[in-house]
Amino acid sequence: MYTQAMDTLARESGDALKPVRSTEEKLLEERFDARIDAGDFIEAKDWMPAHYRKTLLRQISQHAHSEIVGMLPEGNWVTRAPTLKRKLILLAKIQDEAGHGLYLYSAAETLGTSRDQMLNALHTGKAKYSSIFNYPTLTWADMGTVGWLVDGAAIMNQVPICRCSYAPYARAMIRICREESFHQRQGFEALLTMMQQGTEAQRAMVQDAVNRWWWPCLMMFGPPDAESPNSAQSMRWGIKRVSNDELRQKFIDATVEQAKLLGVTLPDPELKWNEERQQHDHGPIDWAEFWAVVGGDGPCNQERLGARVKAWDDGAWVREAALAHARKHTPQQQAA
Ligand code: BYC
Numbered sequence: 559m560y561t562q563a564m565d566t567l568a569r570e571s572g573d574a575l576k577p578v579r580s581t582e583e584k585l586l587e588e589r590f591d592a593r594i595d596a597g598d599f600i601e602a603k604d605w606m607p608a609h610y611r612k613t614l615l616r617q618i619s620q621h622a623h624s625e626i627v628g629m630l631p632e633g634n635w636v637t638r639a640p641t642l643k644r645k646l647i648l649l650a651k652i653q654d655e656a657g658h659g660l661y662l663y664s665a666a667e668t669l670g671t672s673r674d675q676m677l678n679a680l681h682t683g684k685a686k687y688s689s690i691f692n693y694p695t696l697t698w699a700d701m702g703t704v705g706w707l708v709d710g711a712a713i714m715n716q717v718p719i720c721r722c723s724y725a726p727y728a729r730a731m732i733r734i735c736r737e738e739s740f741h742q743r744q745g746f747e748a749l750l751t752m753m754q755q756g757t758e759a760q761r762a763m764v765q766d767a768v769n770r771w772w773w774p775c776l777m778m779f780g781p782p783d784a785e786s787p788n789s790a791q792s793m794r795w796g797i798k799r800v801s802n803d804e805l806r807q808k809f810i811d812a813t814v815e816q817a818k819l820l821g822v823t824l825p826d827p828e829l830k831w832n833e834e835r836q837q838h839d840h841g842p843i844d845w846a847e848f849w850a851v852v853g854g855d856g857p858c859n860q861e862r863l864g865a866r867v868k869a870w871d872d873g874a875w876v877r878e879a880a881l882a883h884a885r886k887h888t889p890q891q892q893a894a
Contacts, residue, residue: 594796599725602668610795613788614724615669617797619676622662623687627680627862629655631695632704640698647744648701654737661730668726681867689848690778692856699752699760699767705745706820707768707775707813713738714809715779723796746816753821761821768817769825776840777848779806785845810838 579587586605593600600606629652636652639645663673679685690708695701716735722728752760780786780802792798800808810829817824828841850856 594723594794597796598723599728600723601725609791610797611669613792613795613797614727615666615671616788617792618662618666618669618727619671619679620686620688622659622666622676623680623685624691625655625659625662627687627691627866628708630862630865631691631693631858632701634695635698635701638698639701644701644748647748651705651741651744654741658730658734658737661734662727665724665726665730677870681863681870683854683863686852687862688778689851689856690774691862692851692858693770693774694858696770697763697767699749699763700771702745702748702752702764703767703771705741705743706749706816707745707771708778709738709741709745710813710816711775711778711809713742714805714812718799718805721796721799746820749820749822764820765822768822772825773843773847774851776806776810776843777845777851779803779809781845781848807837810840814838 587607590600590604590606590610600610632648632652632655636645636648639648663676666676667673676685680687690711695704713735716731716738720728720731720735722731749764752764756764780789783789783801783803786802789798789801793801814824814829826841828839830839831837832839851859854860
């Protein structure tokens with residue numbers, strides 16, 4: 559609908575700018591809200607408010623960027639996996655993540671922004687990706703811990719997105735979540751092997767990895783609800799179904815039990831069961847650290863972005879060759 563492009567701003571009394579909406583647009587918005595309230599899914603060609611489109615594009619493209627940046631800390635360990643079996647599992651997981659990036663970029667493209675534009679935003683530091691991938695993977699136990707905790711947190715956050723009101727995103731998430739489940743289980747199993755069959759040094763390596771990843775994993779769910787600028791509107795539109803704090807709490811409650819099975823300690827002396835709330839209490843999260851990492855000041859931000867930009871530059875010849883091949887096969891070329 560042409561009205562989607564009519565994002566005109568009119569100067570009202572004073573200096574405040576307010577969008578002018580036609581009667582038709584107001585009607586469209588009412589119908590859209592009614593569809594959301596009825597639990598309908600929105601498809602790419604349906605009318606949607608400009609802000610809904612923008613919010614989705616922001617979240618889906620950030621999610622896609624997280625998948626492909628998330629390949630880097632693991633790629634670091636492919637040549638050092640301890641056995642052939644572990645190497646194959648790790649390679650499969652990393653390939654899955656490339657696939658997740660592709661599904662998500664495709665879902666975002668349905669909203670009218672090209673992949674090149676999204677990647678440009680990533681490479682120039684304008685777009686965000688998950689804070690978690692700005693931490694280093696120092697030992698082999700980090701691979702198991704990333705699978706167990708990082709993918710575990712990702713599943714907790716992503717399962718509700720399978721019911722996101724924007725259908726192309728929801729469809730992509732169903733497949734992604736199935737694969738994430740394998741990722742989490744392989745991580746847990748790798749750690750269990752080290753804890754039950756490993757040496758004292760290997761068990762200490764697992765505990766050290768858990769100590770380093772626990773708090774950054776809790777930050778993955780985003781800022782507390784009261785300080786989350788996007789949550790209220792995203793929940794209203796059914797983009798987010800469960801709040802940042804609720805998901806974080808569910809993750810903590812589930813992980814405490816798994817940690818007992820593994821025989822590791824979670825590095826929070828204040829972590830304890832609260833009978834009244836029927837949930838675990840936990841110690842304070844260092845939000846200053848979170849915002850520093852999100853703002854570009856984490857331990858590996860520069861390295862991660864540098865690696866992505868290099869991969870893009872190194873791949874220029876592939877893109878050029880693919881374009882040349884496509885041009886050769888266009889009907890005009892064939893007719894000539
Ligand atoms: N890191 O208002 P809020 C994976 C930003 S992939 C960086 O609560 P929202 C995996 C947020 O963007 C993991 N930035 O935002 C892959 C916002 O800034 P802008 C990625 C963060 O969007 C490979 C500001 O803080 N998962 O798991 O309502 C291997 C205020 O936050 C973070 C997804 O992307 C963060 N952790 O909620 C293994 C899932 N948190 O954009 C694993 C989809 C917040 O206004 N995304 N910010 O400048 C979401 O569910 C939501 O976007 C979030 C944030 C819960 C992450």
